[in-house]
Amino acid sequence: MTAEYHVPDNALEVREVHKSFGGVQALKGVSFSILKGEVVGLLGDNGAGKSTLVRCISGVHPQDKGEILINGQEVDIKSPQDARDQGIETVFQDLAVIPNFDVSKNLFLNREILSSNPILKFFGWLNHKEMSRQSEIALKRLNSRIPSFREEIKNLSGGQRQAVSIARAVNWGADIVIMDEPTAALGVEQAAQVNNLIKLISSQGISVLLISHNIQHVMEVCHRAVVLRHGRAAANVRIEDITPDDLVGLITGAKRAA
Amino acid sequence: MTFLSETRSPVFHKILNREYFVYYALILVIAFFAVVLSETAFLSTPNFMNIIRQTTPITVMAVGMTFALAVGHIDLSVGSVVALSALVCGLLVDVVPWPVAVFAGLSSGLLVGLINGVLTEWLKVSSLLITLGSMGVISGVARVLTNLESIPITNDSFTYIFGSGSFGPVSVMFIWTLLALILGWIFLSKTRFGSHLLAVGGNPTASRALGINVVKVKITAMVIAGGAAAMAGMLYAGRLHGARYSLGEADLLTVIAAVAIGGTSLFGGRASVAGAVVGSWLMGVINNGLILWGFSTNEQIIARGLILIVAVAIGVKEDRR
Numbered sequence: 001m002t003a004e005y006h007v008p009d010n011a012l013e014v015r016e017v018h019k020s021f022g023g024v025q026a027l028k029g030v031s032f033s034i035l036k037g038e039v040v041g042l043l044g045d046n047g048a049g050k051s052t053l054v055r056c057i058s059g060v061h062p063q064d065k066g067e068i069l070i071n072g073q074e075v076d077i078k079s080p081q082d083a084r085d086q087g088i089e090t091v092f093q094d095l096a097v098i099p100n101f102d103v104s105k106n107l108f109l110n111r112e113i114l115s116s117n118p119i120l121k122f123f124g125w126l127n128h129k130e131m132s133r134q135s136e137i138a139l140k141r142l143n144s145r146i147p148s149f150r151e152e153i154k155n156l157s158g159g160q161r162q163a164v165s166i167a168r169a170v171n172w173g174a175d176i177v178i179m180d181e182p183t184a185a186l187g188v189e190q191a192a193q194v195n196n197l198i199k200l201i202s203s204q205g206i207s208v209l210l211i212s213h214n215i216q217h218v219m220e221v222c223h224r225a226v227v228l229r230h231g232r233a234a235a236n237v238r239i240e241d242i243t244p245d246d247l248v249g250l251i252t253g254a255k256r257a258a
Numbered sequence: 259m260t261f262l263s264e265t266r267s268p269v270f271h272k273i274l275n276r277e278y279f280v281y282y283a284l285i286l287v288i289a290f291f292a293v294v295l296s297e298t299a300f301l302s303t304p305n306f307m308n309i310i311r312q313t314t315p316i317t318v319m320a321v322g323m324t325f326a327l328a329v330g331h332i333d334l335s336v337g338s339v340v341a342l343s344a345l346v347c348g349l350l351v352d353v354v355p356w357p358v359a360v361f362a363g364l365s366s367g368l369l370v371g372l373i374n375g376v377l378t379e380w381l382k383v384s385s386l387l388i389t390l391g392s393m394g395v396i397s398g399v400a401r402v403l404t405n406l407e408s409i410p411i412t413n414d415s416f417t418y419i420f421g422s423g424s425f426g427p428v429s430v431m432f433i434w435t436l437l438a439l440i441l442g443w444i445f446l447s448k449t450r451f452g453s454h455l456l457a458v459g460g461n462p463t464a465s466r467a468l469g470i471n472v473v474k475v476k477i478t479a480m481v482i483a484g485g486a487a488a489m490a491g492m493l494y495a496g497r498l499h500g501a502r503y504s505l506g507e508a509d510l511l512t513v514i515a516a517v518a519i520g521g522t523s524l525f526g527g528r529a530s531v532a533g534a535v536v537g538s539w540l541m542g543v544i545n546n547g548l549i550l551w552g553f554s555t556n557e558q559i560i561a562r563g564l565i566l567i568v569a570v571a572i573g574v575k576e577d578r579r
Contacts, residue, residue, distance in 0.1 A: 080467070081469055084469065092467060096461070097461065097464060098456070098457045098461050098464060098527070099460055099461065100456065100528050101456070105453065109453070109454075109465070109468050109470075110457075110468045110470050112450045114450065123449055124449040124450035125448055125449055126448060126449060
């Protein structure tokens with residue numbers, strides 16, 4: 001892993017991103033990058049700029065200044081759709097699933113497979129069969145414990161619901177998945193399931209930007225941690241080079257990056 | 259009651275499913291009246307065809323209301339739109355070719371739906387309040403439009419197609435009911451559009467995050483509710499051979515009760531077109547039964563109110579799961 005012999009294959013690179021809301025400078029030039037298949041933890045106290053940074057990358061609030069590069073190419077992300085087109089998917093903390101829909105319908109929401117019959121297709125006729133078939137494949141790929149793609153989401157546990165959100169992102173060919181506190185609403189066992197899923201998709205070559213307050217989870221699943229403080233990247237460290245206590249110190253500002 | 263709550267078999271669970279409730283209710287009510295009214299013609303084909311004939315405008319409105327409720331809205335203005343669209347059509351039907359008059363009548367309802375939808379999104383207030391206001395405005399306009407006068411409609415083509423005609427024993431109204439059922443069911447259950455409606459009603463935040471144009475979907479749902487109410491106005495005008503400001507005035511409660519008892523959530527995300535249609539039949543059978551039993555309109559209103567409360571009580575239990 002020495003940089004002299006190998007030019008890192010950055011899936012995502014953020015360069016000097018600035019963002020202000022009114023007079024408040026939320027991001028004052030943040031730079032970091034994520035390798036292909038890497039899990040990077042984005043940490044920081046409340047108000048450090050984590051959510052703002054994520055919203056810039058996912059197109060919710062485009063940055064004022066600075067660049068975002070995907071696979072080394074500068075991209076213009078002005079809307080969530082732009083981000084999606086660039087292979088960036090976001091998994092939200094508040095379980096962004098439709099409770100009365102089954103797993104299959106959730107996986108394909110707003111990306112429905114339509115009937116191949118041109119007349120039916122014109123009316124937006126859904127191809128439920130094909131969506132069910134592909135849902136089954138998607139769930140298998142993630143070794144998910146979800147009983148069936150026909151199960152309604154409201155009958156699933158929090159961890160299974162989050163797994164559906166992640167499966168949806170992965171299923172849509174995302175190269176980069178941003179996860180905003182995916183385990184915040186979950187119990188211990190459920191959170192462990194989600195963490196295993198993060199490791200699994202990372203091993204499949206998908207890059208993950210994980211926003212988390214849970215140091216233990218970050219130590220467990222991340223390769224690297226980027227710590228934001230006052231709108232700047234205060235530290236960018238490899239997980240194997242740092243202790244949990246030092247990581248907390250970097251977040252609170254008690255410790256400074258070497 | 260551990261027997262019921264924990265060891266319930268899948269089959270038993272299915273039978274108790276909320277979406278079948280309205281069918282059981284319909285069968286029970288018909289059985290009840292069949293016994294009580296055994297001396298009358300209640301249990302006869304002509305009477306049931308009569309019930310469907312009288313109920314069709316309610317059925318059409320209920321299907322439209324299902325779309326509004328699916329996204330989490332409600333449209334209180336449907337009753338007043340019935341009067342407006344019928345009057346607009348009635349005023350024009352002798353002046354212009356009748357299809358143009360129908361087009362104008364339907365357009366008035368679609369326009370009201372559009373205004374309801376746009377105002378609700380623009381002001382970011384409950385559709386309950388917006389449509390309460392538009393209900394007042396439109397019923398006022400309907401009164402002013404003809405100065406409380408009724409308008410007779412004598413155009414035979416119009417009255418035949420929109421309610422008075424029949425094919426043998428089958429009233430043209432039955433065909434309109436089937437059309438409302440099939441079109442509503444296809445759009446809600448078989449198309450991407452219906453899927454998005456229910457998604458928006460079930461979790462608007464998630465729908466927005468996934469790129470669904472939530473505002474557009476919600477406005478469209480209100481346009482459908484308004485358009486269906488206008489269609490009901492055509493059917494009243496066709497059946498009664500005339501239009502009057504009071505058409506549809508008493509229908510709001512019936513429509514909401516029919517949709518709610520049919521299994522559609524009053525808070526969005528869960529909707530059943532078939533349930534709404536059967537729910538409207540249930541309301542029609544109860545009305546018919548009470549009339550044959552010798553009860554007055556007043557008691558019918560009480561019955562409708564009670565049904566709405568029962569439906570809401572059952573529905574709320576389901577929604578809190």
